[in-house]
Amino acid sequence: MLAKPLKDLDRGTKDQSLDDSTLWLSFKKGNDLAYSILYKKYVHRLFNYGMHTSKNKELVLDCLQELFTILWDRRERLSEVTCVNYYLFKSFRRLLMNRLTVGKKFLISLSDRDSYGFDFAPSTEEALIEEEWEVERNRRIRNSLNGLTKRQREAIFLKFFNQLSYHEVAAIMDLHVDSVYNLISKSIDILRKKLKADAIFFFLASYLTL
Amino acid sequence: MDEYFQSWVFSPDRKSESYWQSWLDENPDRRSDVEEARSTLLRLNFSTYTLPAEDVSNLWNQIRQTGGETLNSSTPDEQKRLVWYSIAAAILLGAVSTFFWIPPDKPIEYRTAFGETKTIILPDSSTVILNSNSLLRLQPKWKSLSTREVWLDGEAFFSVIHKKTNQPFKVMTDENIAIEVLGTTFNVYHRNQTKIVLNTGRIQLSLPTVKADEKILMKPGELVEYNEKKYIKRMVDPKMYTSWTQHNLVLDRTSLREMLHIVKDNYGIDVSVKESLLDQTISGSMPMTDSESLLKQIAKAFQLKLVKEDDRIYMKE
Numbered sequence: 001m002l003a004k005p006l007k008d009l010d011r012g013t014k015d016q017s018l019d020d021s022t023l024w025l026s027f028k029k030g031n032d033l034a035y036s037i038l039y040k041k042y043v044h045r046l047f048n049y050g051m052h053t054s055k056n057k058e059l060v061l062d063c064l065q066e067l068f069t070i071l072w073d074r075r076e077r078l079s080e081v082t083c084v085n086y087y088l089f090k091s092f093r094r095l096l097m098n099r100l101t102v103g104k105k106f107l108i109s110l111s112d113r114d115s116y117g118f119d120f121a122p123s124t125e126e127a128l129i130e131e132e133w134e135v136e137r138n139r140r141i142r143n144s145l146n147g148l149t150k151r152q153r154e155a156i157f158l159k160f161f162n163q164l165s166y167h168e169v170a171a172i173m174d175l176h177v178d179s180v181y182n183l184i185s186k187s188i189d190i191l192r193k194k195l196k197a198d199a200i201f202f203f204l205a206s207y208l209t210l
Numbered sequence: 211m212d213e214y215f216q217s218w219v220f221s222p223d224r225k226s227e228s229y230w231q232s233w234l235d236e237n238p239d240r241r242s243d244v245e246e247a248r249s250t251l252l253r254l255n256f257s258t259y260t261l262p263a264e265d266v267s268n269l270w271n272q273i274r275q276t277g278g279e280t281l282n283s284s285t286p287d288e289q290k291r292l293v294w295y296s297i298a299a300a301i302l303l304g305a306v307s308t309f310f311w312i313p314p315d316k317p318i319e320y321r322t323a324f325g326e327t328k329t330i331i332l333p334d335s336s337t338v339i340l341n342s343n344s345l346l347r348l349q350p351k352w353k354s355l356s357t358r359e360v361w362l363d364g365e366a367f368f369s370v371i372h373k374k375t376n377q378p379f380k381v382m383t384d385e386n387i388a389i390e391v392l393g394t395t396f397n398v399y400h401r402n403q404t405k406i407v408l409n410t411g412r413i414q415l416s417l418p419t420v421k422a423d424e425k426i427l428m429k430p431g432e433l434v435e436y437n438e439k440k441y442i443k444r445m446v447d448p449k450m451y452t453s454w455t456q457h458n459l460v461l462d463r464t465s466l467r468e469m470l471h472i473v474k475d476n477y478g479i480d481v482s483v484k485e486s487l488l489d490q491t492i493s494g495s496m497p498m499t500d501s502e503s504l505l506k507q508i509a510k511a512f513q514l515k516l517v518k519e520d521d522r523i524y525m526k527e
Contacts, residue, residue, distance in 0.1 A: 032274070032329040033369075033455060036337055039270055044261055051259035061269060068273045118256065157256055 020084040028075050035075075038084065039068055045162060046092050052118045052157065053096055063095045086168040089158070093172055118153035152187040155180055263335050264353070270331040315350030322364070324478040325501060327455070334358055334371055336379065339455045341365035342476045365399045365475070367455050386423075387436065388416040397451050401475055403437040407451040417441055459498050463491040466525075469508055477501035483525045487514070 020041075026034040043064060050060035067088070071078070081087045148156075151173070158169045159180075166184075170177040322328050322340050330338045330346065333353045340346055344364020349355060358379040370379045372393025381389040383400040394411025398404075406415065408428045415426040420439045428434060433446040453460040459472065467488040470481050479501055496507045505523070509516040514525040 031456060032327070033337065033339060036270065036329050036331060039273070040266065040331065040335060040337075043266055043269065047261040048259045052256065061265070065269055065272055068269075072273065161256060 021080075021082060024081055024084050028078060028080075030075065035072065042085075042088050043068075046088060049089065049157070049162070050092065050096055052154075053093075054100060059099055060096070063092065063099060067092050067095055083168065085162070086164055086172070089162065089164065089168075090172045118150060118157050148187050148190060152183050155183045156187055159184060264333050266335060267331045267333045274329060317350060318348045318352070320346045325476060327457075332358075332360075334373065336371045337369040339367040341367075341454055343478060362398055362400060364401065365397070365454075367395070367397045367452050369395045386416070386418045390414045390416070397448070399451070402471075403435065405436075405451070406434045407446065407448050408432055409448045409452065453495070454498065457498050458495055459504075460495045462493050464493070465489050465491045466508070466512055473501065473504060473508070477504075479505075479523065481505070481523045481525055483514075484527075487512070487525070487527070 020038070023034045023038050027038060046064060046067070047060060050063060051057065054060060071091075154173065155169055158164045158172060159166065164172070166177055166180050169175075170180045173180070175183075320328060320330050320338075320340055322342050322344050324343050326342050328340045330340060332338060332348070336358075338346060338360075341364060344362070344366060346366060347361040349359060352358065356377070358373075358377060359382060360380070361382045363383065366381075368379075368381065368391075370391055370393050376392060379391050379393075381391075381398055383398075383404065385404070387400070387404055389396070389398060389406060391411065391413045394413055395409040396411075396413055397407045397409070399406070406413075406428070408430050410430055413428050415424075415428060415434060417424050417426060417434075417436055418439065419441060424441075426434060426441070426443065428443075431445050431448055432443055433448075433451070434441055434443050447460075447462070450460045450462055454476075461469075465488065466483065470483065470488075473479055473481060476498070490512055492511050494511075496504070496511075498504055505516055508514075509525050512525070514527060517524040517526055
């Protein structure tokens with residue numbers, strides 16, 4: 001399964017004609033149905049995000065259960081949220097980070113190498129591509145994408161694949177907005193350079209086979 | 211990175227398409243840059259971790275503590291013993307032949323007490339709101355059956371997800387009433403009589419009537435009332451029949467008799483009233499939070515006094 005911009009993940013409920021803030025308001029008034037619609041809409045995105053962050057399904061499910069239980073218990077005291085998407089990502093990340101840092105006390109900093117999490121999948125066409133050089137090129141692109149730091153990948157993941165604004169990404173990741181702009185433009189730069197290098201590689205490859 | 215540019219890349223529509231086309235025509239020298247940035251973004255693909263529908267349903271039921279219990283479930287001790295027996299059996303039989311121990315499957319039940327409602331997410335992501343004093347039962351291995359069949363006693367509001375495979379969804383009650391749908395929202399009331407109201411979509415009813423088993427097609431806004439092997443179909447305002455899901459009671463020339471029925475259905479409380487008062491009606495709406503305040507509101511609306519005498523409740527002039 002591949003992530004495209006999240007439209008695909010929203011499948012499932014037809015009763016989504018209501019917008020998030022309307023649902024949020026009636027959820028705050030104790031409407032269970034509205035809450036179940038919000039839950040069904042966001043549980044997939046948050047699960048996906050959580051798995052990218054920790055790879056531990058049990059932990060991710062635990063945090064999701066905690067998040068949605070707390071929200072229901074405190075619904076009357078919650079503020080009127082204008083961007084539910086952002087609010088849920090932010091709260092969920094906080095829960096996840098708490099749990100992950102508790103666990104880290106017992107781990108040597110091996111996992112800080114930024115090498116896992118927010119990994120990319122092969123592009124959709126790959127299965128259909130028979131040309132060897134294209135497979136090779138895709139592999140190289142993927143490697144270079146995975147060569148970005150975890151933070152860069154997370155920023156791109158939130159910005160482009162979860163419809164969050166630069167300001168929201170910054171707040172979620174506890175960064176300044178400027179840093180997020182930097183993170184993302186640097187990543188795009190790296191990717192562009194890689195593509196350029198690939199163009200040369202492709203040129204050389206076709207030249208040599210002549 | 212321009213936001214407008216992103217939206218063009220990921221979800222091009224006519225507006226963004228023409229905007230970028232004209233921009234490209236004006237800046238031909240930047241064409242390769244645009245193409246490059248576009249293909250870079252299109253090549254980004256994160257792996258997707260999908261949460262199975264069963265997990266979505268289980269997690270929700272844990273969150274809202276509406277966990278379905280399996281029927282006749284044995285105590286933990288019994289279960290432990292069972293496991294040991296089966297392991298022993300497996301070892302014994304394993305010596306002779308390959309042995310698979312398949313745990314017996316049990317139906318899953320969701321129940322509500324008087325004055326309680328529950329929102330349930332089924333393993334196919336359909337939603338059911340179960341009204342008070344009701345029971346919903348699912349067969350084991352429910353999702354893999356050819357029909358998603360549930361058994362209902364009481365009242366429930368269904369919001370059924372349409373499956374790509376057109377797998378039907380069927381609500382069964384005793385008296386052999388069956389409601390078959392593909393994907394719709396509707397309300398089923400099955401207590402002393404049966405009422406089905408369709409909010410959206412289409413449903414097919416199978417009713418055992420005096421003549422034969424009748425199949426009835428329902429359109430949105432229709433109500434079918436079924437009692438003693440006869441039925442009537444008429445147009446209603448569906449909101450009146452589903453307002454309970456919002457903890458609200460919508461009344462339209464509703465008689466005191468009907469309202470006391472509602473009190474009995476939802477809270478299991480009998481109220482004694484002089485027969486001559488029962489056919490008065492009122493219209494409007496009232497919140498349904500608990501039995502006490504509902505009774506007070508009803509008494510007030512009909513200008514009656516609420517009296518409690520030796521564990522019995524009366525409404526008097």
